[in-house]
Amino acid sequence: MSTLTTNYLAPTGREEAWRFTPLSRVGGLLDATTAIEGIASVRITSNQPQVKLTVKSAQNLPAISISDDLATIRAREVISEVTHIEVAANAQLSEPLIMERAGLSGKPQASRTLISCGLNSHATIILNNAGDAILADEIEFDLAPGSNLTFISLQEWSAKAVHLSRQHAVISKDATFNSIVITVGGSLVRLLPTVEYSGPGSSADLQGLYFATDGQHLEHRLHVNHNVPNAKSRVNYKGALAGDKAHTVWIGDVYIRANAEGTDTYELNRNLLLSDGARADSVPNLEIETGEIVGAGHASTTGRFDDEQLFYLSSRGIPAEIARRLVIRGFFAEIVGKINNEEIENRLMDRIDSELAKVEA
Amino acid sequence: MSTLDIKGLQVSVATEAGFTEILRGVDLTIKSGETHAIMGPNGSGKSTLAYSIAGHPKYTITGGSVTLDGADVLAMSVDERARAGLFLAMQYPVEVPGVSVTNFLRTAATAIRGEAPKVRTWVGEVKEAMKALNMDPNFAERNVNEGFSGGEKKRHEILQLELLKPKFAILDETDSGLDVDALRIVSEGVNRIKGNSDLGILLITHYTRILRYIKPDFVHVFAAGKIVEAGGPELADKLEEKGYAEYTTA
Ligand SMILES: Nc1ncnc2c1ncn2[C@@H]1O[C@H](COP(=O)(O)OP(=O)(O)OP(=O)(O)O)[C@@H](O)[C@H]1O
Numbered sequence: 064m065s066t067l068t069t070n071y072l073a074p075t076g077r078e079e080a081w082r083f084t085p086l087s088r089v090g091g092l093l094d095a096t097t098a099i100e101g102i103a104s105v106r107i108t109s110n111q112p113q114v115k116l117t118v119k120s121a122q123n124l125p126a127i128s129i130s131d132d133l134a135t136i137r138a139r140e141v142i143s144e145v146t147h148i149e150v151a152a153n154a155q156l157s158e159p160l161i162m163e164r165a166g167l168s169g170k171p172q173a174s175r176t177l178i179s180c181g182l183n184s185h186a187t188i189i190l191n192n193a194g195d196a197i198l199a200d201e202i203e204f205d206l207a208p209g210s211n212l213t214f215i216s217l218q219e220w221s222a223k224a225v226h227l228s229r230q231h232a233v234i235s236k237d238a239t240f241n242s243i244v245i246t247v248g249g250s251l252v253r254l255l256p257t258v259e260y261s262g263p264g265s266s267a268d269l270q271g272l273y274f275a276t277d278g279q280h281l282e283h284r285l286h287v288n289h290n291v292p293n294a295k296s297r298v299n300y301k302g303a304l305a306g307d308k309a310h311t312v313w314i315g316d317v318y319i320r321a322n323a324e325g326t327d328t329y330e331l332n333r334n335l336l337l338s339d340g341a342r343a344d345s346v347p348n349l350e351i352e353t354g355e356i357v358g359a360g361h362a363s364t365t366g367r368f369d370d371e372q373l374f375y376l377s378s379r380g381i382p383a384e385i386a387r388r389l390v391i392r393g394f395f396a397e398i399v400g401k402i403n404n405e406e407i408e409n410r411l412m413d414r415i416d417s418e419l420a421k422v423e424a
Numbered sequence: 425m426s427t428l429d430i431k432g433l434q435v436s437v438a439t440e441a442g443f444t445e446i447l448r449g450v451d452l453t454i455k456s457g458e459t460h461a462i463m464g465p466n467g468s469g470k471s472t473l474a475y476s477i478a479g480h481p482k483y484t485i486t487g488g489s490v491t492l493d494g495a496d497v498l499a500m501s502v503d504e505r506a507r508a509g510l511f512l513a514m515q516y517p518v519e520v521p522g523v524s525v526t527n528f529l530r531t532a533a534t535a536i537r538g539e540a541p542k543v544r545t546w547v548g549e550v551k552e553a554m555k556a557l558n559m560d561p562n563f564a565e566r567n568v569n570e571g572f573s574g575g576e577k578k579r580h581e582i583l584q585l586e587l588l589k590p591k592f593a594i595l596d597e598t599d600s601g602l603d604v605d606a607l608r609i610v611s612e613g614v615n616r617i618k619g620n621s622d623l624g625i626l627l628i629t630h631y632t633r634i635l636r637y638i639k640p641d642f643v644h645v646f647a648a649g650k651i652v653e654a655g656g657p658e659l660a661d662k663l664e665e666k667g668y669a670e671y672t673t674a
């Protein structure tokens with residue numbers, strides 16, 4: 064348990080990185096004087112012999128990346144233990160590994176996790192974030208050459224939860240990182256899927272879905288640092304907002320450094336506004352320091368329900384309410400389908416349906 | 425025996441300059457089993473008539489009535505109209521991303537029939553109907569109209585017509601964009617449906633070609649927002665030869 068620190072400076076809200084976030088609602092996580100409990104917050108519920116979980120002292124397992132994110136800095140200061148999940152070299156997991164949270168108290172807590180994927184390993188990990196929490200959370204991914212990790216982070220928090228999270232991958236030669244971030248729950252979620260490369264031939268595919276209703280603040284800030292030649296990145300986030308004061312923020316920062324020749328990147332964010340009073344901020348940002356690239360592009364759209372689609376479905380006898388649901392499901396299908404797990408897909412869609420029904424009622 | 429009765433229908437659309445009147449009093453009665461063709465110049469309001477009957481929100485009804493066996497169609501929501509037995513094969517069918525044809529057809533059939541079709545017979549029914557229209561079975565797994573060619577979209581409309589079995593179908597330029605073979609296949613489809621039911625048809629077209637397959641009982645000339653002449657099949661031939669000049673320069 065740590066309270067006061069010397070070098071930590073809480074954000075004021077004027078910083079670029081915090082200008083969208085309602086700081087009054089972060090549950091004290093960014094306050095230098097709040098008591099924040101450091102915990103090892105993840106456990107594996109489906110054991111697999113090729114995967115090892117150990118809780119290590121933070122001194123013995125320092126962070127593998129630099130971060131200027133204040134929530135991450137704060138978390139690193141207060142934790143004393145790190146959960147280390149290691150996927151063995153050459154492991155080919157046939158079933159996804161399921162991770163859940165443990166020890167969440169609903170009071171300010173912080174946690175740090177390192178997921179190391181061994182040489183040429185192939186794994187899917189699903190993290191279930193559910194229940195109440197006020198959590199500053201960092202997960203780093205260390206992808207050894209030739210490894211392939213699909214990480215599915217499900218934010219199905221309860222209505223009160225606060226979650227500040229950094230999910231940072233360091234992708235080495237010929238490794239592939241597939242991130243799927245699904246955020247439907249929580250009062251305030253601010254999640255940073257970030258990527259850097261440490262060898263050529265590496266690739267990142269960052270997919271996301273968020274659905275915000277009344278009063279929810281769901282913020283995703285992506286950062287892809289093309290700092291090696293011949294790496295690839297794809298970003299595709301889709302969001303829908305319904306109800307008064309629903310607020311989403313999507314920031315997509317992609318940097319192509321001077322040495323990153325042969326970079327191939329594209330990022331896309333699409334938002335669907337289902338009611339007035341909801342607000343979707345979307346800021347794609349692409350900075351290119353070399354012209355020797357394969358391709359770079361970005362797009363961002365925010366639109367309302369397509370009345371033509373609704374009319375088409377209704378004209379086939381489908382009641383308006385079901386038609387709306389079909390269109391929303393259709394909008395999200397591309398992302399949800401990537402989870403490749405029918406049970407989770409149905410659970411998410413049911414939650415979206417019922418949240419939507421609440422807003423419409 | 426059913427009757428679709430359109431009386432003095434007046435329709436406007438909202439434009440930047442205010443409301444523009446497009447339909448200026450349309451009168452038309454269609455009975456079960458009858459096929460009515462409507463021909464008329466571009467922009468004369470044919471699609472507006474079709475959409476207004478189907479209930480598209482873009483159009484404001486400013487006068488007249490549409491009834492189906494006496495029931496006030498204009499008071500119904502779009503989906504109620506479809507469930508009452510009206511079907512519109514659209515000139516420009518809409519793409520619905522992420523919604524598969526299978527899911528869409530089943531949801532629509534469930535709504536129209538009032539209960540979910542039995543899985544076993546339903547799958548066969550869809551397959552059969554697709555085969556009859558020469559549609560690749562892969563279309564079932566694709567998203568509704570997404571990336572379909574113009575002709576494929578039109579076949580998909582007729583597929584729905586076959587599965588949803590309405591009382592009256594409005595076919596808005598279903599023949600446009602079809603190649604010769606597709607035109608025959610689609611027309612045969614319509615005739616087959618008609619043969620198996622008592623379907624009444626309102627067929628909007630620019631070409632007499634389709635009328636050689638789907639024989640109209642009546643042909644109506646549509647100009648400047650209303651029907652300006654009515655006759656039998658011979659009227660279509662006259663239009664093909666002489667065009668619309670005599671109706672539009674009046
Ligand atoms: N939103 C709108 N604003 C202005 N004019 C409109 C609008 N919608 C339709 N119109 C006009 O209404 C008229 C009738 O259009 P409609 O689509 O019904 O014609 P159509 O007879 O079906 O033509 P086509 O043979 O080309 O399909 C056209 O002049 C069209 O430009």
Ligand SMILES: [Mg+2]
Nearest residue numbers: 470471472515
């Ligand atoms: Mg038209």
